[in-house]
Amino acid sequence: MNPKILVARAVFPQTLALLEQHFEVTSNQDDVLWSPAQLTEQLQGKQGAFTTGSERINAGLLADCPELRICANMAVGYNNFDLEAMTAAGVLATNTPDVLTETTADFGFALIMATARRMAESERFLRAGLWNSWRYDMFAGSDVHGSTLGILGMGRIGQAIARRGALGFGMKVIYHNRSRLDAATELACGATLVSKQELLQQSDHLILVLPYSPEAHHAIGADELAQMKPTATLINIARGGIVDDAALAVALKQGTIAAAGLDVFEGEPRVYPDLLTLPNVVLTPHIASATLPTRLAMAQLAADNLIGYLVHGKALTPLNPQLVLA
Ligand code: DGY
Numbered sequence: 001m002n003p004k005i006l007v008a009r010a011v012f013p014q015t016l017a018l019l020e021q022h023f024e025v026t027s028n029q030d031d032v033l034w035s036p037a038q039l040t041e042q043l044q045g046k047q048g049a050f051t052t053g054s055e056r057i058n059a060g061l062l063a064d065c066p067e068l069r070i071c072a073n074m075a076v077g078y079n080n081f082d083l084e085a086m087t088a089a090g091v092l093a094t095n096t097p098d099v100l101t102e103t104t105a106d107f108g109f110a111l112i113m114a115t116a117r118r119m120a121e122s123e124r125f126l127r128a129g130l131w132n133s134w135r136y137d138m139f140a141g142s143d144v145h146g147s148t149l150g151i152l153g154m155g156r157i158g159q160a161i162a163r164r165g166a167l168g169f170g171m172k173v174i175y176h177n178r179s180r181l182d183a184a185t186e187l188a189c190g191a192t193l194v195s196k197q198e199l200l201q202q203s204d205h206l207i208l209v210l211p212y213s214p215e216a217h218h219a220i221g222a223d224e225l226a227q228m229k230p231t232a233t234l235i236n237i238a239r240g241g242i243v244d245d246a247a248l249a250v251a252l253k254q255g256t257i258a259a260a261g262l263d264v265f266e267g268e269p270r271v272y273p274d275l276l277t278l279p280n281v282v283l284t285p286h287i288a289s290a291t292l293p294t295r296l297a298m299a300q301l302a303a304d305n306l307i308g309y310l311v312h313g314k315a316l317t318p319l320n321p322q323l324v325l326a
Contacts, residue, residue: 003023003311004025004046005019005024005025005048005310006028006043006050007019007027008034008054009031009052012299018303040065046068048306050074051072055080057093063089068089070306071094076100078319079211081319083319087323092320092323092324093320094315094319096298097317100297107237108237111207111237111284111288112207112235115259115281115282120283122138122139142231147205149169150200150205150207151176151206151207153177154191158177173191177193203228208220211238220242221244225257231257232258233258233260236264237288240267249272260282263286265286
């Protein structure tokens with residue numbers, strides 16, 4: 001008998017068709033947002049789960065789903081997984097690195113551009129019928145080319161953004177990261193390592209690309225915002241909770257920084273209400289990896305991880321590979 005899996009959110013029909021060749025599949029094509037209790041119930045008797053960032057896999061759920069062997073996340077980020085608890089329970093965790101790097105970097109850059117050049121704000125103005133004449137300072141923003149790009153978190157996506165900044169826009173690129181890149185990678189990215197304080201103080205456009213972890217919670221709060229230039233923009237395409245959204249709203253109101261571009265939010269899909277009322281923030285609904293080819297590649301990789309592990313005993317991108325090697 002084929003293993004049983006749960007596809008916890010709606011997916012591409014072709015992904016579902018592929019999974020159905022190997023598994024007895026229960027799927028949520030109606031895309032109902034299950035509570036943790038409903039997710040636990042749906043997972044009963046399943047050996048595998050196809051998850052997204054919305055499904056929390058923690059010790060409590062694992063204790064109630066003893067047959068579960070793998071959760072394949074269709075996301076590179078995996079802060080919805082308690083990796084320690086999964087490893088202790090012998091449940092393999094996988095994510096979808098690499099396939100979304102360039103697409104996500106494109107979006108990061110788009111958000112830098114949209115924020116610096118006030119594109120959302122000026123479009124709202126035009127659509128509201130308020131454009132009556134040209135004016136010398138109308139929606140004058142800040143330059144991207146030739147400015148200083150700061151990157152907090154320098155993994156694959158950070159590096160892809162650095163290359164765009166250095167090679168495409170002639171930017172000075174500085175970064176702060178737990179570990180320093182090797183010299184060849186730094187050269188290819190045109191990036192220089194600086195302290196977090198220098199990053200905050202020197203960046204004209206600061207983009208966050210670090211993974212969420214308890215240590216990264218509110219890595220950008222009132223103190224950090226106060227160190228930034230009043231002309232600076234802050235871009236978050238990483239995870240909600242890395243920025244203190246309430247402190248950011250105050251900073252945007254008071255002119256501590258000029259503008260922000262946010263694709264991720266604390267407690268999303270809720271958005272801190274003040275952010276919705278401010279003109280100088282560009283808001284998008286967690287879509288940095290959202291192009292059809294990339295989302296398809298992410299879904300394919302998550303499916304390949306399930307097939308690889310449950311059918312052949314080997315996953316492509318395991319997060320706790322010690323379980324496979326054991
Ligand atoms: C990711 O892959 O982590 C994106 O944020 C989508 O969840």
